[in-house]
Amino acid sequence: MNKAEIRAIYLQELSRIAPDIEPETVGDNDHIQEDLELDSMDVLNLVTALHERTGVDIPETDYPRIATVALAVEYLKGAMQ
Amino acid sequence: MPSLGADMEAGTLVEWLVKPGDTVTRGDVIAVVETQKGAIEIEVFEDGTVHELTAVPGASVPVGMPLAVILAEGEKPPAPTPAAVAAQPVETAPPERKAVPALPVAPAGPAGHHRASPAARVRAQELGVDLAVLQGSGPGGVIILADVDGAPIGGERQPSEPRSPIEEMRRAIAATMTRAKQTIPHFYLSQTIDVQPAIDFLARRNADRPPGERVLLGALFVRAVSLAASKIKIVNGHFVEGVFKPANVVNPGVAVALRGGGLVAPALMDAAAMDLDQTMAAMRDLVSRARTGRLKGSEMTEGTITITSLGETGAEAMAGIIFPPQVAIVGIGAPQTRPWVIEGQVVPRSVVTLTLSADHRVSDGRQATRFVSEFETLIQEPESL
Known part of the structure; x- marks a missing residue:
């Protein structure tokens, strides 16, 4: 899986959890809680979806590392290798 | 139409999930209704067989009005409506019964002045109800508290200007929370x-x-x-x-x-x-x-x-x-x-x-x-x- 594919999965799952978010409007450094207003249940659902799609079991202590598109792509790419 | 909240007055039927002839059990979801709080799945209150769906999707149905006829086991269908058996009317309607208007008409009287009790005036102001759209049920047609409590909030708005779902939800929250704080x-x-x-x-x-x-x-x-x-x-x-x-x-x-x-x-x-x-x-x-x-x-x-x-x-x-x-x-x-x-x-x-x-x-x-x-x-x- 390359970075563009990871990015697409992340944005797809993000807009499935929050249908009002349009993927093309999400900035690389938008924070999912501070900027996109996800709550703790939304974050857990995003982590669950990313785990299902990429196989990466993101532990709670790593949640800050998927908090933006840019961070998540790097983190997931690294974890999948 | 069940009441899905203390301040709900009507709901819009979105779709039926059953059809005539279907068997239903208490608790089954049989319809989806749009309310101020979003779409809600309606559960049936009793066991039986769906006889007739009386409400059509898209219709706004007041709380308490039947949506469907469900027959319990062994129960006979109700008699057809009076109109269908005109020769032997089951109940006699007043000959010149007028349709109730969707919005009460403004009472005649000097513009800007509406006879209302002090409590009704206060409540109307708090709730944003326009006294001009209310029909008084008190002595001599005076608007009393009960008239205001039963009124659509923000009655000044014409039905031709539909509110957005978020506006509807805010109004529902406002009505419930105002009543909670006051009572x-x-x-x-x-x-x-x-x-x-x-x-x-x-x-x-x-x-x-x-x-x-x-x-x-x-x-x-x-x-x-x-x-x-x-x-x-x-x-x-x-x-x-x-x-x-x-x-x-x-x-x-x-x-x-x-x-x-x-x-x-x-x-x-x-x-x-x-x-x-x-x-x-x-x-x-x-x-x-x-x-x-x-x-x-x-x-x-x-x-x-x-x-x-x-x-x-x-x-x-x-x-x-x-x-x-x-x-x-x-x-x-x-x-x-x-x-x-x-x-x-x-x-x-x-x-x-x-x-x-x-x-x-x-x-x-x-x-x-x-x-x-x-x-x-x-x-x-x-x-x-």
Whole structure:
């Protein structure tokens, strides 16, 4: 899986959890809680979806590392290798 | 059309999920209705066979009006409507009965002046009701309090200007909360509670679990409220027609903020009987259905106490407004790191402030404080939840 594919999965799952978010409007450094207003249940659902799609079991202590598109792509790419 | 909230006047039928001839069992979802609080799934009240669907999708149906005819086993279909058997009318309608207008017409009289009781004027101003659109039912056509309470809020608006769903929801929240604040004598008890044991317990528990099986702090709060409410029964139930009726199960309403604004507080049915994993799974399901607008009618009406939590970031305390006909709401602020004294030592701990809003018609501080103490005891022994 390359970075563009990871990015697409992340944005797809993000807009499935929050249908009002349009993927093309999400900035690389938008924070999912501070900027996109996800709550703790939304974050857990995003982590669950990313785990299902990429196989990466993101532990709670790593949640800050998927908090933006840019961070998540790097983190997931690294974890999948 | 069932009432799906104390201030609901009508609902719009979106779709039928059954057809004539179908067998239905009490609790089956048979229709979807659009309300101010979003689309709600309607459950059938009885067992039987669908005989006729009298309401058509798209129709706005007042609360209390039949949507369908369901026959119990062995029951005969009702007689056809009077119009169909004109030769032998079942009931005689007044010959010149006029259709009731959708909006009451303005009473004749000098512009800007409407005869209304002082209480009705005050209430109309508070609720944003235009007296000009009301028909008075008091002596000599005077508008009285009951006329205002039964009026559509913001009656100045013409039906040709449809409100957005978010406007509708705000109006529903405004109406319910205004009535709650005006009719329920609230009192409040607050306690700041050490939740470090609960946070540490979850960190250990979630560490070796895949994301789909992890539990949030909110689920522990729901467990603690459910168990505390099943013990301290005076905060769990409904106040109806001047009498408190304690509930024999705990159905905690969980306030869910909706993206774009507004909130709903659907109930987690019989939460005291669940374990922690079941509670978490039920909350995930409830939140996702609240977001996508597929809650059930029973979840909207059968809550017995409400929990409102600010989540993991935000203000440290919140005093909620009771959701009638319930008699208590538990507000839980976001966890804060604070210096705390443990065994004579000052140490940093995560604490939350719980605020119980309770109905003084039903309980007083002495009883309410037992609930707060029970919650504190439970949340400090998270393994027991």
